[in-house]
Amino acid sequence: MAHLNASELAIRLGREAEAVCRHYLSSGHRAGRYWLVGDVQNTPGRSMFVRLTGPETGKGAAGKWTDMADGSHGDLLDVIREALGLVEFRDVAEEARRFLALPHPEPEKARSSAGSISSRQPGSPDASRRLFAMSRPIQGTLAETYLRGRGITSLVGAAALRYHPRCYYRPDEHAPREIRPALIAAVTDLNGLQTGAHRTWLAPDGSGKATVEAPRRAMGDLLGHGVRFGTAGEVLAAGEGIETVLSPRQVLPEMPMLAALSAAHLAAILFPPALRRLYVIRDRDPAGDGARDSLVARAADHGIEVVSLTPLEGDFNDDLRLHGLDALRAALKDQLHPDDLRRFLVG
Template identity: 40%
Template sequence: MEDVMGRASDIAARLADRAEEVCRAYLPNGRRSGAYWIVGDAAGAKGQSCYVRLRGGRDRIGKWRDQNPANGDHYGDLLDLIRVNRGLGSLAEAVAEAEAFLGGPAPFRPPLAASAGDGADDTLKRRNAERLWARSRELAGTKAERYLLARGLNPSGLVSLRYHPDAYYYDDDAEQKRSGPALIAAVRDGAGEMKAVHRTWFDGDSVILRKMMGLPDDGVVALGGTGPGLLVGEGIETVSSLRGVFASVRLEALLTAGRLMAFDPPDDIDRLLIAVDRDPAGFVAARCVRAKARALGVPAFCLVPASAFYGADFNDDLTRFGFEVTASAVRRQAGE
């Protein structure tokens, strides 16, 4: 047993060195989203309730958490993940499985192995994102401004958002490139460095497609506000709907439920407000972030939209009930 325990520590470190390969092999239904691999659960189901860290400090790479409500709360390193994923009953079995993977036998080789050019590829993705941002223009007088206004949102002061009149995207159904007007959002880290751009193609006030360009890592879309409080949520429209509701609060969009769930709240804020999307992934992500904040001693509140249909968010509330009704309901949930 001592031999197995000693090997386990070394194997977990070696697995972390190949974290994305492990995810592609054992969690093929997932996808990479910035610094994380997002999937439904540790067994590999489709969805967004489980995340594995692919980047960051050496002691953080490979750490994962499965917040799927059906499974409870599971977490650990990549050796633990393999054990859960394969339904193995002992550490010795997990070690044997991992050693087989690390030895590279054909059944365990990932479909897309990491290459020596990954660093250069990452740099190119970021440069392309910066180039698209530079070629986009301010919102005033554009179709993007009209899109936001049609959804009840005031575009004034949203400096992280721009407009591109003819941004390209790939139409999976037609299997060809298309282009059209798009809302372009800058995704920046805490130091203000651009990591990616998030693109929303639209027609009138309807969304056609959303896609990320670049590597968002721990970046966010800053949507205004100042002060010691922080309000976070998934979508740009969701978070923007709550601008002006709270004083002394800055607003940030994380863009997906998986990225919201993986968000680590800073410990220097005086409260955390979490705008919830009404779907299972949204509730799980919000509760996970709330638990993290409270573990730091930060007061945290989940804000749930009044609209009761599946997938509802605060932009639905804003367009249905207006700003004053929405703001009043949200303030009550935050204890004001």
């Protein structure tokens, strides 16, 4: 191992990606096939994601990471360098070799005899499908109460949302399970196959989110996919949060929309084949700006026009709650393409 070059070290680290993240990025947590953390210096947050699985080299390789707050990216050697404040590559390489020489537990996922992820493993796509199937329609539930409290009263085309009255919640992997009501959202791919689920745990009366450290969590295969409202054709609007996306949908009920669930995942959404115009429902923060810029660059390569929808406040749900439906309608009217204005805007 002493003679491994940088590329070979990166590959070896990629094979132990989850163990590397747990050791050097301990402020983060696993979410499906990714490790989420604030940045490469191990700051708490969610703007940086590390691939835990993938090929050994090239696009999508295990261990590759991107920070949507500033657009930086790299591999696990960069993680070691930045997390420990190292300067010289020989010191980074020495630390990588030391880490690789340690025994590491198997990643937290059950495997079948063939080595594939068990469909019964918590957090798998199959587990997310079971959770959604066990949930009930949202009408008349605490989930509907919660959304109404956020100013979201129209749920046209919101079949992707359901309610579970007794959804398990664990503060961390070592804590006992709690039972709490939750808004459940199905994450689907371009073909409508459910690949994941998103949970928003709620207060007992539905007046807001549960008072827990992490009231929102996703599970399953998320990258490229999202929570879909309507079927995208030539036009699609995409944003980060479910409430953020449902807010403009109050006055654009027929416009297909997608909630990617984070800035990092918004930047990586897959484009429907027929898409010609993409509206980016922005959040006013650095991560939101990074997601928009990444989408603009990717869409340009596919000949897709990108239009930014910019809120007055932090996000469009803030606009809806603070300024009301009429003000939201007026603000969107000034930002839509004329063809879409006539086609989608209500009122």
